[in-house]
Amino acid sequence: MTISLPSAVLPVDAACHHQVGCSSCGLRQLCLPDGFSDEEMQRLDQLVSSRRSVRRGEALFRDGDPFHGIFAVRAGFFKTATTSVDGRERVTGFQMGGELLGLDGFDDDTHRCDAIALESSQVCIIPQDALESLSRTLPALQRQLHRIMSREIVREHGVMTLLSGMRAEERVAAFLVNLALRLKARGFSPSAFVLRMTRQEIGSYLGLQLETVSRCFSRLHDEHVLDVRQRDVRILDTQALQDLVGGTSA
């Protein structure tokens, strides 16, 4: 097993105060306060003081919603997606603990994608005005926000490379390697996990049809690289997976 929920899930849409802040959060090295001193962390605690729970299938925000700030995933799993006029959706990313949601809203104070919980989740609320005012007196926060937005840009460059240069099997391999790395960084097993998303969502993210994703999984299964059963994945040959990715790009 992989991603578990906190033992006590808060009521939906409840914004709760009196919570422990960033300084005592297990994800702090992977999140906004990475690299902060104790004193800086304490000042950050004042910024991130409320949370919100989102049940599986519900939206944290939707394309077009007014932007009031960003969110940090405290527990759970999200997808971000844009829906085109004809109703088809394009998944732009998957987010897990410590990752930020809503960075696309700064442009015109409007969210530019949907953020949907793929399992019951909890996010920390980071209000824009408080974030920007604290950034002005806390250079570490300013730097970290720039870093995180910059990292998102670099990540998307990587996805573009994947979409434009890799074949189906390489894309799926890259997706799994990336997922495994991120799970490992959070203390979960990088070789056995449960996919929180459907084949269709994976395909949408990777620019493939769901059938193609399924076929790739099956082929990797036949080649004894993976053991895939529905959403349960065990990586049997990490090296083979990485070779598939590195073979074409890097």
Added chain:
Amino acid sequence: MTISLPSAVLPVDAACHHQVGCSSCGLRQLCLPDGFSDEEMQRLDQLVSSRRSVRRGEALFRDGDPFHGIFAVRAGFFKTATTSVDGRERVTGFQMGGELLGLDGFDDDTHRCDAIALESSQVCIIPQDALESLSRTLPALQRQLHRIMSREIVREHGVMTLLSGMRAEERVAAFLVNLALRLKARGFSPSAFVLRMTRQEIGSYLGLQLETVSRCFSRLHDEHVLDVRQRDVRILDTQALQDLVGGTSA
């Protein structure tokens, strides 16, 4: 004709001071100081005080170079690209006057792509330390920086949608429509321009082989949507182009 050089091109690699600042730059509404008051603009002039010229084919920075700040294109045309281990390059974007280069460097103080001038160009140098310190006392600058990074993230979402969902001809149409809009915003003709990049670079950006790009141009030519001769492009039927783009996504 479309993009012209400033009448006096500065010596290569010369960082020149005593230049007019943002407040008198014709591109200011499209660049960092968009929306600034006169007083704010004057404070920005102190930040952006030096320039650099880059000749056609030369790099403004390269993947792995230490990051010291970002650049605004003052004149000319750039591409950004990443080069994979096997030597193939992946174009991640094209930048023209008023657009910023180097946003991917904040993450780990290292540039994460190459920025190559596709014609002799000139950029304004925006040093990171001065940018960040001025952002702390000039909220308009802070907001605008966030907006611009956010816009880059949204732009890349659009490219991802293009790469994963559109067919070749639609991608080429979307590319041309986007280029035309940006040229128009800068006072150039949106219907007649010169491509600064090769078919291969267009293909790399759009996730297509150069032959496919060439074939798409030829087909659009045959259909009297474009008049293409090598790098000279005239758009004959703007509506047809837009229909091609909007037909599949939006």
Added chain:
DNA sequence: CGCTCGGTTGAAAATCGTCAAATGGCGTGG
């Protein structure tokens, strides 16, 4: 004047998408 590079065009091959059908989990309701 010939060379090189970028561009165009053609034909064959490969990958992936589309359509279709069958399987199997999982949750709901009896």
Added chain:
DNA sequence: CCACGCCATTTGACGATTTTCAACCGAGCG
């Protein structure tokens, strides 16, 4: 507790788009 039905997934066959390989052309430059 079991049966049913829905949805996600798997698998197969076929077709379309795009890539690959190859040849040719034309402009610019030494």
